[in-house]
Amino acid sequence: MKISARRIEQATILDVTGNIDMANSPEVRKALLQEIRSKRAPRVVLNLTSVEYIDSSGVASLIEGLKASRESGSRFILFGLNESAREVLKISRLLKLFEIYDDEAQAIAP
């Protein structure tokens, strides 16, 4: 799995490539919390277009990101979820909890 950050205006976009599972979800958690808590980014956008699979530990990292963003008053947005990612959020009854868009343009729109 690879994760990299880029900035477009007020939004920090984290591009993730690969699978998010027990082997690497701590990296996702660390990257999210660094942007939200340490760098105080006002909008953190997670690009999941190139993520094929997310397990429950990956979902837990997303929940931590969401909680941190609520505490710091920032926005945490997901986009590019495939069917597998949507299903794991749905089965965990979390799909409606997250701000989710289909593509990057929608995710960074003011």
Add this chain to the structure above:
Amino acid sequence: MAAKHPREKKKPPKTSRAFLLKLKLRSHPTFLCVVRGALEPLMESLGFSGEENRAIIRGVDEAVSNIMRHSYRDCPDKPIDVYCNRLERRANGRSQQGVEILLYDCGPAVDTTKIQARPLDEIRPGGLGLHIIRGSMDAVEYTRAGRLNRLRLVKYVGVSKGVGAHPEEKPQ
């Protein structure tokens, strides 16, 4: 039409199984993707739909993750065996195809009275694995087999209740 005798019981479905695959792996999380990669084409060949295939992979992946995390407490070099059997269930003149996945580990016996999925209305990280396993498979059974933990996961073709359903655990 002859009336059924009051003592005549409905015959349970006959289930036959055929061995398909065995994987022996260590309890290191990097092997999770190996299990997923092996199962996906196999389940496709058994006639599972894309949604069912993803459900099986999700259920097995979470179960193996649970073994690594809870049974072996993140110790990365313990043995895990994964067996896949093709199932065929015959009932009322109909045949139903499925798969049985058996996971074995050498960890301490699981106290099933302490296994509880957390309420889903609590928004907090962790504790989702069991929900995901139950919601993805048609049957989930834990047994202690000698010194081994055995988890049996079953999925039948075309029985999917849809994502998010939490079917009751039902012995086959």
